[in-house]
Amino acid sequence: MSNNENNEDKHYVAPFSKEVSFDELQDAPPSGKFRLSITGKLGVVVVAFWLFIAIFGQFLAPYEENDLPFPDDYSEFQKPRPGAWLGTDVDDRDILSRIMYGAGRTIGISLAGVLIAYVIGVTLGIGSSIAGSRIDQVLTQFFNILLAIPTIMFGLVVVAAVGSSIPILIITAGAIFSPVVFRLSRALGMEIMVMDFVEAAKVRGEGYRWIIFKEIWPNAAMPLISDFGLRFIYVILFVSSLSFLGLGVQPPLADWGSMVRENLGALQYGESVIPILAPAIAIASLTVAINLIVDDVSAHAGGKLSGRL
Amino acid sequence: MFRIILTKIAAGLLTTLGVSIVIFLGTNALPGDAAQIRLGQAATEDSLRALREELGLNLPLYQQYFRWLFNFLQGEFGTSLASGNVTIAQLISDRYENTLIVSTLTAMIGVPISVGLGIMAAMFPGTIYDRFLTLGSVTLVAAPEFFTATLMVLFVVFFLGIGNAVVVGSIEDKNLAELITHFILPIATLCLVIAAQLIRMTRAAVLNVMNSPYIEMAILKGIPRRRVVMRHALLNAIGPIVNVIAINLAYVVTGVIVIEVYFGYAGLATLIVQGVQTRDYILIQTLGMIFCATYVILMMIADLASILSNPRLRHPK
Numbered sequence: 001m002s003n004n005e006n007n008e009d010k011h012y013v014a015p016f017s018k019e020v021s022f023d024e025l026q027d028a029p030p031s032g033k034f035r036l037s038i039t040g041k042l043g044v045v046v047v048a049f050w051l052f053i054a055i056f057g058q059f060l061a062p063y064e065e066n067d068l069p070f071p072d073d074y075s076e077f078q079k080p081r082p083g084a085w086l087g088t089d090v091d092d093r094d095i096l097s098r099i100m101y102g103a104g105r106t107i108g109i110s111l112a113g114v115l116i117a118y119v120i121g122v123t124l125g126i127g128s129s130i131a132g133s134r135i136d137q138v139l140t141q142f143f144n145i146l147l148a149i150p151t152i153m154f155g156l157v158v159v160a161a162v163g164s165s166i167p168i169l170i171i172t173a174g175a176i177f178s179p180v181v182f183r184l185s186r187a188l189g190m191e192i193m194v195m196d197f198v199e200a201a202k203v204r205g206e207g208y209r210w211i212i213f214k215e216i217w218p219n220a221a222m223p224l225i226s227d228f229g230l231r232f233i234y235v236i237l238f239v240s241s242l243s244f245l246g247l248g249v250q251p252p253l254a255d256w257g258s259m260v261r262e263n264l265g266a267l268q269y270g271e272s273v274i275p276i277l278a279p280a281i282a283i284a285s286l287t288v289a290i291n292l293i294v295d296d297v298s299a300h301a302g303g304k305l306s307g308r309l
Numbered sequence: 310m311f312r313i314i315l316t317k318i319a320a321g322l323l324t325t326l327g328v329s330i331v332i333f334l335g336t337n338a339l340p341g342d343a344a345q346i347r348l349g350q351a352a353t354e355d356s357l358r359a360l361r362e363e364l365g366l367n368l369p370l371y372q373q374y375f376r377w378l379f380n381f382l383q384g385e386f387g388t389s390l391a392s393g394n395v396t397i398a399q400l401i402s403d404r405y406e407n408t409l410i411v412s413t414l415t416a417m418i419g420v421p422i423s424v425g426l427g428i429m430a431a432m433f434p435g436t437i438y439d440r441f442l443t444l445g446s447v448t449l450v451a452a453p454e455f456f457t458a459t460l461m462v463l464f465v466v467f468f469l470g471i472g473n474a475v476v477v478g479s480i481e482d483k484n485l486a487e488l489i490t491h492f493i494l495p496i497a498t499l500c501l502v503i504a505a506q507l508i509r510m511t512r513a514a515v516l517n518v519m520n521s522p523y524i525e526m527a528i529l530k531g532i533p534r535r536r537v538v539m540r541h542a543l544l545n546a547i548g549p550i551v552n553v554i555a556i557n558l559a560y561v562v563t564g565v566i567v568i569e570v571y572f573g574y575a576g577l578a579t580l581i582v583q584g585v586q587t588r589d590y591i592l593i594q595t596l597g598m599i600f601c602a603t604y605v606i607l608m609m610i611a612d613l614a615s616i617l618s619n620p621r622l623r624h625p626k
Contacts, residue, residue, distance in 0.1 A: 141327075144324065144327075145324060145327035145328060145331060146331070148324045148325075148327070148328050148601065148604070148605050148608070149328055149331065149332075149601050149604075150559075150562065150563040150600065150601065150604050151563070152563050152566055152567075153563065153566075153581075153597055153600050153601060153604075156581060156582070156585050156593070156597070157332060157335045157336060157593060157597055158335065159585055160336065160584070160585040160588060160590065160593050161335055161336065161338045162338070233451050237451075237453050240453055241453060241454070241455075241566075241567050244453075244455055244567060244570070244571075245566070245567065245570055245582050246582070246586065247582070247585055247586075257453075260455050260459075264571070264573075267462060273459065273462070273463060273467075276455075276459050277459055277463075280453065280455055280456040280459050281456065283452075283453050283456060284448075284451070284452035284453060284456040287451040287452060287453070288447070288448050288451045288452060290451070291447060291450070291451040292447070295447065
């Protein structure tokens with residue numbers, strides 16, 4: 001625990017008693033200092049690395065995403081060699097460059113999708129926990145039905161109906177994942193709304209704006225943030241799965257999921273599996289790293305978040 | 310108690326109904342209706358009108374919906390739009406066995422092993438064994454299915470040298486060894502995919518019970534740890550574990566989509582992906598409904614299991 005490090009300040013700030021520090025009380029809020037475990041630090045490094053690649057990858061990539069590194073020597077699934085350090089793919093394009101281009105697309109689409117899910121879910125969730133009764137029931141029923149549809153199936157139907165493009169992919173991901181966010185933020189809102197300090201605020205005559213931003217938000221923020229990480233993982237997996245099925249990002253644009261699909265032939269004909277393995281590892285390393293951070297954050301926020309979902 | 314069960318089942322049915330409306334409306338939003346697609350370029354105003362009348366497309370939307378639902382319940386799924394005059398029922402009957410075999414075998418092999426491993430991890434929390442399992446499942450839980458699949462291919466095909474990376478051919482007239490190499494990759498991958506969740510959740514469920522006072526009492530009495538887990542903890546953890554199993558089986562329903570496409574396996578999941586690519590919305594409607602209904606039913610079983618196993622939920626105040 002971070003207790004030992006904080007002990008010295010504690011004596012000056014809040015000397016409750018010498019034996020029991022505030023932190024040890026059962027309902028104590030999370031201690032101010034948030035420390036990452038070793039695995040959490042590793043997660044931060046990996047995520048930072050991929051974010052860097054997502055933003056600057058296309059400027060640093062040795063080739064354009066659809067360029068051929070060896071125009072004179074065309075053959076698919078070449079082994080790694082100087083000039084193409086991860087080898088070439090089914091169309092003899094440089095895998096390293098495509099991964100660097102794809103990073104921005106995969107991460108960007110997922111991030112935009114999860115942000116939309118959060119804007120919709122949190123607004124409606126907190127809103128309906130305050131509004132109560134009729135509106136709350138209708139919204140909850142509606143989102144419960146959406147929750148009963150497996151995400152990938154939902155995605156398939158939407159893509160079938162309106163086709164696939166990057167904006168549609170973002171909006172679809174946002175729409176599909178907003179019910180879960182709605183449920184979580186509604187549950188949090190409900191939990192907080194019945195607390196004494198909210199009652200007190202109401203009695204004091206505070207308006208809705210005060211209650212939402214000064215009473216509910218500070219208490220709901222931490223669980224929502226660690227859920228955001230979790231949701232981000234699911235959206236990345238969703239977007240790459242759709243791309244993998246050929247229904248997400250369309251060729252010739254590079255995207256990690258569709259790279260795996262394009263190069264599936266390497267399993268049969270290729271001499272190396274790097275064309276499949278490299279983008280798969282890229283996705284897995286990113287999602288696992290986020291998961292490691294989320295584990296630390298939710299341990300810090302207290303309580304098992306996964307239990308609430 | 311029966312009232313609770315009945316309300317849960319009713320809620321499940323209502324949800325399925327709601328899902329069917331979403332799917333129906335979603336697929337109806339597709340550009341062009343069945344009559345247009347089927348007649349194609351040869352369509353004239355009259356022939357279009359005639360076919361629409363025949364298919365019931367001139368009716369108001371809600372009547373079309375009830376007609377579709379009624380036919381669906383009777384197993385009349387209609388005719389495929391993309392593949393000539395093949396009925397959907399034919400397409401499905403050609404393939405449903407493949408998907409059923411893979412998911413059933415996954416459930417039969419993967420579930421007992423993962424639940425066992427999860428209980429073992431809960432039996433010896435904090436040991437190297439437990440940490441190894443926990444770290445492994447944290448990693449696998451977050452990884453995409455095709456990553457796990459690629460690892461399995463590397464291990465089974467390139468390292469062990471059995472099986473084929475792409476599953477081809479029918480299962481008829483094959484001997485046991487051939488059947489094993491035929492199925493080993495998709496099943497092993499799916500097992501691994503659900504094992505990650507299952508181990509984690511089983512461990513949590515058992516550990517949750519292990520924290521209760523009567524377990525502490527049993528430990529204080531000096532009963533060996535194995536007996537405490539087997540006799541005292543496990544019986545009370547059965548409900549949560551069944552809940553966990555049902556949730557993960559529901560997950561197989563969706564996980565199987567990526568796995569089938571990855572291995573080029575001709576099951577229902579590849580059929581629906583095909584349907585999306587060819588915009589065969591009748592096929593999508595039917596299969597989407599089948600997948601979603603299975604999912605909802607499994608989730609309902611999960612719900613029921615946790616209620617039935619917990620006296621406090623069984624007899625609410």
